[in-house]
Amino acid sequence: MSSTNPTRLSESMGPCEAEAPENILRLLTPTTNEYSLDWRRRCLARLQKRSRKIVDGMRVKFPQAITFTDGFAGDEFTVVKRGATITFRPVGKYGHYRIRNFRDLEWSIVPETKVHRTIFAPRPSAAMPPP
Numbered sequence: 001m002s003s004t005n006p007t008r009l010s011e012s013m014g015p016c017e018a019e020a021p022e023n024i025l026r027l028l029t030p031t032t033n034e035y036s037l038d039w040r041r042r043c044l045a046r047l048q049k050r051s052r053k054i055v056d057g058m059r060v061k062f063p064q065a066i067t068f069t070d071g072f073a074g075d076e077f078t079v080v081k082r083g084a085t086i087t088f089r090p091v092g093k094y095g096h097y098r099i100r101n102f103r104d105l106e107w108s109i110v111p112e113t114k115v116h117r118t119i120f121a122p123r124p125s126a127a128m129p130p131p
Helices: 022-027 034-050
Strands: 059-067 073-082 083-090
Touching: 022 034
Parallel strands: none
Antiparallel strands: 059 073, 073 083
């Protein structure tokens, strides 16, 4: 007959999932257990990856092309943010795609050179009336 008490998984048992929220990690006491330390490092790495800033208009590049259900495959996209919704537009193409678990994936920001319009001061002769 089985026990009525559920078995609890502790961090010292080497859990595979590393998705503990930050507030839980802050409650943990210091340890020297290698399984626990490894699990905490993996949880913190995931939290750090998920906290990367995502700005509307930024370009991101994935290490490998992502294939979508319509057959399109691409690795470089422009982020389109509308409120809490994030979609991705292929660079130089049309359409918007959703990428599941985007914050957990490996990606890098593609630096872009932005050219700003030059504004000249008015000519002094135009600012002063002739004598």
